[in-house]
Amino acid sequence: MPLSFSPQKTRLGWIGTGVMGASMCGHLIEAGYSTTVFSRTRAKAEPLLARGAKWADTPRQVAEQADVVFSIVGFPADVREVILGDAGALAGCASGAVLVDMTTSQPSLAVEIAEAAAAKNVVSLDAPVSGGDVGAKNGTLSIMIGGDQKAVESLAPLWEILGSTWVCQGPAGAGQHTKMVNQTLIGGNMVGVCEALLYAHRSGLDLENVMKSVSTGAAGSWSLTNLGPRIIAGNFDPGFFVEHFIKDMGIALEEARRMQLKLPGLELAEQLYQKLAADGHGRKGTHALMLALAEMSDIEWK
Amino acid sequence: MPLSFSPQKTRLGWIGTGVMGASMCGHLIEAGYSTTVFSRTRAKAEPLLARGAKWADTPRQVAEQADVVFSIVGFPADVREVILGDAGALAGCASGAVLVDMTTSQPSLAVEIAEAAAAKNVVSLDAPVSGGDVGAKNGTLSIMIGGDQKAVESLAPLWEILGSTWVCQGPAGAGQHTKMVNQTLIGGNMVGVCEALLYAHRSGLDLENVMKSVSTGAAGSWSLTNLGPRIIAGNFDPGFFVEHFIKDMGIALEEARRMQLKLPGLELAEQLYQKLAADGHGRKGTHALMLALAEMSDIEWK
Numbered sequence: 239m240p241l242s243f244s245p246q247k248t249r250l251g252w253i254g255t256g257v258m259g260a261s262m263c264g265h266l267i268e269a270g271y272s273t274t275v276f277s278r279t280r281a282k283a284e285p286l287l288a289r290g291a292k293w294a295d296t297p298r299q300v301a302e303q304a305d306v307v308f309s310i311v312g313f314p315a316d317v318r319e320v321i322l323g324d325a326g327a328l329a330g331c332a333s334g335a336v337l338v339d340m341t342t343s344q345p346s347l348a349v350e351i352a353e354a355a356a357a358k359n360v361v362s363l364d365a366p367v368s369g370g371d372v373g374a375k376n377g378t379l380s381i382m383i384g385g386d387q388k389a390v391e392s393l394a395p396l397w398e399i400l401g402s403t404w405v406c407q408g409p410a411g412a413g414q415h416t417k418m419v420n421q422t423l424i425g426g427n428m429v430g431v432c433e434a435l436l437y438a439h440r441s442g443l444d445l446e447n448v449m450k451s452v453s454t455g456a457a458g459s460w461s462l463t464n465l466g467p468r469i470i471a472g473n474f475d476p477g478f479f480v481e482h483f484i485k486d487m488g489i490a491l492e493e494a495r496r497m498q499l500k501l502p503g504l505e506l507a508e509q510l511y512q513k514l515a516a517d518g519h520g521r522k523g524t525h526a527l528m529l530a531l532a533e534m535s536d537i538e539w540k
Numbered sequence: 541m542p543l544s545f546s547p548q549k550t551r552l553g554w555i556g557t558g559v560m561g562a563s564m565c566g567h568l569i570e571a572g573y574s575t576t577v578f579s580r581t582r583a584k585a586e587p588l589l590a591r592g593a594k595w596a597d598t599p600r601q602v603a604e605q606a607d608v609v610f611s612i613v614g615f616p617a618d619v620r621e622v623i624l625g626d627a628g629a630l631a632g633c634a635s636g637a638v639l640v641d642m643t644t645s646q647p648s649l650a651v652e653i654a655e656a657a658a659a660k661n662v663v664s665l666d667a668p669v670s671g672g673d674v675g676a677k678n679g680t681l682s683i684m685i686g687g688d689q690k691a692v693e694s695l696a697p698l699w700e701i702l703g704s705t706w707v708c709q710g711p712a713g714a715g716q717h718t719k720m721v722n723q724t725l726i727g728g729n730m731v732g733v734c735e736a737l738l739y740a741h742r743s744g745l746d747l748e749n750v751m752k753s754v755s756t757g758a759a760g761s762w763s764l765t766n767l768g769p770r771i772i773a774g775n776f777d778p779g780f781f782v783e784h785f786i787k788d789m790g791i792a793l794e795e796a797r798r799m800q801l802k803l804p805g806l807e808l809a810e811q812l813y814q815k816l817a818a819d820g821h822g823r824k825g826t827h828a829l830m831l832a833l834a835e836m837s838d839i840e841w842k
Contacts, residue, residue, distance in 0.1 A: 345743070368757045382753045405753045407745055415743040416753050422736035423759035429805035430728015434721045437792065440799045441647070441717040443709055451684045451707045451718050455670045456780075457725035459761035478758075490739065497742045500836045503731035506808055534802045 245270030251304030301330030384412035547572030553606030603632030686714035
């Protein structure tokens with residue numbers, strides 16, 4: 239470290255080819271990088287294999303053939319397994335390799351992985367993203383990175399391919415903490431957006447007309463502009479799944495408790511989303527929060 | 541009605557020359573309209589008088605000399621007094637006059653005023669604004685209007701002077717309801733913004749760096765972009781006073797109860813702001829919410 243990166247010299251590994259991972263890995267393949275992939279469900283990796291990626295049967299085997307190994311999986315337990323498990327990536331890493339976990343996961347786990355990696359002379363970075371499936375597809379993600387700054391900077395050519403914003407936020411775990419900041423912002427705002435539109439509906443206003451008055455001023459937000467029209471149309475297809483957002487908020491609240499930090503707004507948001515999931519809406523988009531709020535007031539949303 | 545508007549023909553009245561009202565009335569004077577003003581504190585009207593406005597001793601006397609009378613005062617009780625009181629504007633209105641209340645006030649009071657006005661063949665519109673002191677100064681307010689649509693449209697030349705967005709949202713009270721939607725959006729979002737930045741601080745992140753990662757994506761909002769840097773700098777000077785925001789949220793919650801609508805996020809925001817005011821911060825800006833949240837976790841914000 240630092241490696242000198244180029245499609246000619248650098249071998250990449252990719253673990254986890256869900257909606258986000260498949261798009262992101264695809265950009266690296268497109269840029270000419272030789273890439274080895276593993277995914278729990280091989281079928282999801284097939285389009286990448288068809289574009290020239292090599293398959294490996296375990297995360298460990300991915301790492302054995304790569305200088306930089308990315309992972310983006312589901313829950314912290316999955317991160318632990320694919321990186322620290324017996325067949326995990328760290329076991330296959332050569333000295334000098336780099337692990338980059340892009341899953342939204344626990345800051346404390348990121349620190350634990352970084353320490354285990356350092357013991358093998360491997361660098362580990364936590365690098366969760368925001369921007370969702372669209373950002374992954376268009377390479378416009380915001381990448382929030384924790385870990386050694388020089389290592390982060392040496393990976394610049396790769397960050398540039400995956401996202402439009404990448405910032406080293408501090409040591410191991412800082413990327414995850416920054417993502418928690420991001421999700422706390424979204425949680426508070428989504429409660430406001432849904433309650434406000436519910437108020438508008440109940441008071442008999444024309445919601446599209448209301449948007450003209452409130453969306454561009456001090457009440458404006460990305461969520462209102464982008465998700466407001468979907469809420470009004472009753473379209474709750476996922477951009478970002480309710481159940482993943484609940485996971486993220488759970489991590490943030492757990493960290494907050496550890497830091498003796500009281501976040502009543504985030505606690506409320508998490509409770510409302512738990513109710514939403516309990517009502518069977520876990521696989522809808524986060525803006526489906528409207529359904530939980532409407533139900534609390536016995537309102538049937540369209 | 542509808543009147544044909546022009547600086548040559550139309551006489552205006554203005555009641556309430558606080559920070560917002562003084563700027564707004566100033567634009568109308570500048571546009572050439574003959575304007576009569578009243579304010580509880582005459583000193584605040586002096587700059588307008590120096591620019592050619594006439595003084596009247598009561599709202600009623602303002603209305604006796606005007607075709608269109610604007611008001612923007614403090615609380616609903618003030619609105620009631622300056623419009624419906626013995627020395628109020630309605631008592632001085634000639635048949636065919638128009639009353640425009642731009643105070644953020646109760647939708648039900650707007651309806652009551654409109655009914656009392658109609659009985660005298662006077663048109664009343666509720667037209668609260670968002671955009672704050674800066675929007676008032678620059679003529680870039682968003683004006684949310686309730687009342688007869690034709691009357692609203694006939695006042696187009698005046699709305700254009702005062703704001704950059706004006707929308708008729710429905711019958712009397714609809715302007716106030718729309719403003720409540722606006723404030724509900726801001727309340728939820730401000731809780732999210734302050735909790736997120738508090739989390740960032742507690743977890744040891746560099747807040748300005750964090751802003752680079754979170755302010756332009758799905759977590760982005762007007763409040764984060766515009767008030768986040770002030771929060772980080774510990775500058776809690778008011779754009780918009782805490783105590784006025786509490787008034788607005790109180791109206792929204794009162795209306796919500798009347799409509800049997802449960803808004804837990806707005807209730808929480810209102811409680812947090814009440815705590816902030818109880819701690820002596822009522823005359824700070826709304827982003828001072830950070831001080832209440834920080835105190836709950838025994839954190840001293842800079």
